[in-house]
Amino acid sequence: MRVCTWNDNAMPAAIQNRENRSRGGADRCIREFWRKWRNDNACAGIANRFVRSIADFALFATLVSVALVMFSPIALAADQLQVYIRAFIPKNHSSVRPLPNSGGGTMVQPPGSSIVGCFPTDQRTFSTEIRASSRVASIATVDPALPGGLIKQEHPSNESNAVDCGDGSIINREKTDTSDQKFTFVPAGTSKIAQLKIHASGHNPNFQWAPAIDIDGIFFIDLGANTIRFEGSVDQYPAYEAYVTYNGNVAVPILQIMPDYGKTALDLAFTKSVKTNAVKYK
Known part of the structure; x- marks a missing residue:
């Protein structure tokens, strides 16, 4: 073969x-x-x-x-607003005293400080910086024209230190509990005015009997006039501030409240009403 x-x-x-x-x-x-x-x-x-x-x-x-x-909600959001509100202890106020060995810092010396220690302030005045030091802070990203306009909410937890009142050394560090902070969005409907409700409450984690800092209110967002205003209540201490940015532009102040002279942490038990003028965000 x-x-x-x-x-x-x-x-x-x-x-x-x-x-x-x-x-x-x-x-x-x-x-x-x-x-x-x-x-x-x-x-x-x-x-x-x-x-x-x-x-x-x-x-x-x-x-x-x-x-x-x-086609995600964030991509579809044509007009995004970032609204943030905070409570902070100002560096300069009648309620504070120098923080030892800090190079110019200040602290709050509450009643019973010999037991619980003193507490540093946030070492600042009003600031548009979104991550500025604070005791209570809440941040919302919204598109007020959408039915489900609340795109994102954050409630940053800042560290709270207890220090020795004599030498300023840190004796305890704790994170603020943010579980009692929440934004709620109400669509504009025929009124053309959307509502962003805020409830924020937090207390000094180094002292379990400390009264809470409370913020309760509503941001009214007028879609026709492109304005925003706040109406609600805050405690009589410490300082409070709120800002709005439009599509990442420069922050516009909505409210800035410094505690009255003579007010201290003891005045956290008392609230005051707040009603701001409308400010343009666009």
Whole structure:
């Protein structure tokens, strides 16, 4: 029996010159060649289809990802406002005294300080910086034109230190509990005035009997006039501030309240009403 030893490159020439070979041997080798050629091309076809399937899936996944980003609530929000409100202990006030070994810092010395220690202030006055030191802080990102306008809310927990009143050394560190802080959004409806309600309450974590700092009120957002105002209540101590930014632009003050002269942490038990004028955010 004759064995076919032609390689793939020689095969086409052999086919063309089959008359120069014995018919039986040439036919057998031709059949082997075409069988091998069909098998090779079948494998190549499967591989090509597999590669195309992977490419199609990757393209589909990319399109889905782009669609999710484009049509997410944040992406659809055309007019985003960032509203933040805080309570902080001012560096300069009748209620504070120098903080030893601090290079100019101040602290609050409450009744019973010999037991619980003293507490550093936030070492500042009013600030538009969104992450400025504070005792209670709440931040909301909203699109007031959307029915579900509250896109995101944050309630940062700041560290509260108790220090030795004599030398200023830290004797305890704690994080403020933010579980009692929440924004609620009410859509504008036919009134064209959306409401952003805030409840925020937090107390000094170093002293479990300390009264809480409380903020309760509503930000009224007028979609027609592009203004915002606050109406509610805060405690008579410490200082309070609120700001709004439009699409990441410069922060505009909504309220800035310094505690009255002579007020101390003991006045946390008493509230006062707050009603601001409307300010333009756009």
